[in-house]
Amino acid sequence: MPSDNELTDLDVAHLMADAARTAILPLFRKSDLTTDNKDSQGFDPVTIADRDAEQAMRAILGEHRPEDGIWGEEFGLQSGPSGRLWVLDPIDGTRGFISGTPTWGVLIALSDGGAPFLGVIDQPYIGERFTGAPGVSIMTGPHGPRALETRKTARLAESILFTTFPEVGTPQDRAAFEAVAGQVQLTRFGMDCYAYALLAAGQVDLVIEAGLNAYDIQAPIAVIEAAGGVVTDWMGGPAHQGGRVLAAANPALHAAALEVLAGY
């Protein structure tokens, strides 16, 4: 049970996302200002942004959900008596962040220790937030709120596929990805967690990645499932521990992609 009955879990998640925005935005696109000619230290501002944002989110949990556990990319696992677990990635898409792209995100997920049931994908620079929870599937952004609903595309040949390949994964992972890519209408690259948000928003049909950590995928799972999509590993099993991940807009398309991936 929540330890602060005045706020719902979703309220707490939004407070956390707000706090992460406040911590990160002053550091975004400021690497040249702080590093100047010290290019060898050009990655430091990212670490500061990551750490500040995770600390800000942990402080909110400490105040409003002190009995819950926390697992964050930067500061690891802190267990709690409730058995519930908040899984945090303060900046998913670090390489995008340091390059100034607007497609990295803050990831927040909540579970009972297994699969996540609440997720937030937040893009602070654009001011977009994609939220999924029981009975909740919505995005907010600069052009107003909008319900999230995945597409009905049933065939690979009609699908838009996103991935972070060729930047991640083993050669075998990549071969599996390319086997699917060879059958879809359009393949796009390099969107980090934003690809999952676009899948939930009904803009794209498939995301295939490998080498993920749990904190990379738990928030996307909750957001996509609440919007009608399916997220598993490449064998059709649970994906919330990371690894090889297949996200699809609906069960039929998921089955079609899984059939290709299962050969690898």
Place this chain on the structure above:
Amino acid sequence: MPSDNELTDLDVAHLMADAARTAILPLFRKSDLTTDNKDSQGFDPVTIADRDAEQAMRAILGEHRPEDGIWGEEFGLQSGPSGRLWVLDPIDGTRGFISGTPTWGVLIALSDGGAPFLGVIDQPYIGERFTGAPGVSIMTGPHGPRALETRKTARLAESILFTTFPEVGTPQDRAAFEAVAGQVQLTRFGMDCYAYALLAAGQVDLVIEAGLNAYDIQAPIAVIEAAGGVVTDWMGGPAHQGGRVLAAANPALHAAALEVLAGY
């Protein structure tokens, strides 16, 4: 000479970019609403957005610069007695547009018939605009205005490289790209014209592409050169007719990348 002395060329370019935003934004991320289950026609909304935006920009030129020529992706060349030429791409990054990414853009360039001297890269959804002209190098966006200035990175090993490969280019083009990619610190994919905007903004160091049209590159050339960067083809010659393009943050880095590319 301008035929409407009340507005500068830059004023006219901003009016055009504003009009393109107005035409495009109602159609962005609306493909499912208009095509529903007719997936085979899923590309139609893009064509409408492209055409509406280019018509809106042409109407502004007709009113304020009737003696200038226009070359647009959708409606071709319309010559004018002034010898000046506006080069327009109403939506650069069509595949990104139909996928819902926020990294496509409206491109506007002005030349005396050769290399462009004024350019605008506009991202309507985020509300960002990158402008380059004689004495002008600025971006505006949701977090305020900022001067554009390219990075001083002098060595490939310290560079961030962007490209649309592996989606475009011949195998030989790609081999050349990969020769440079093998020497840089970080390579990122799939940002369309937004990569050039990030180069002008001092966020990344290199963009390498092939198979470009003139309307894909003329606005980026003007924006990047005003911010201190260098844009040429892979032989070091003019790039404003498109083809193989190398954009670099500064002359030293441009020379280093050119040395690698010239072998292909």
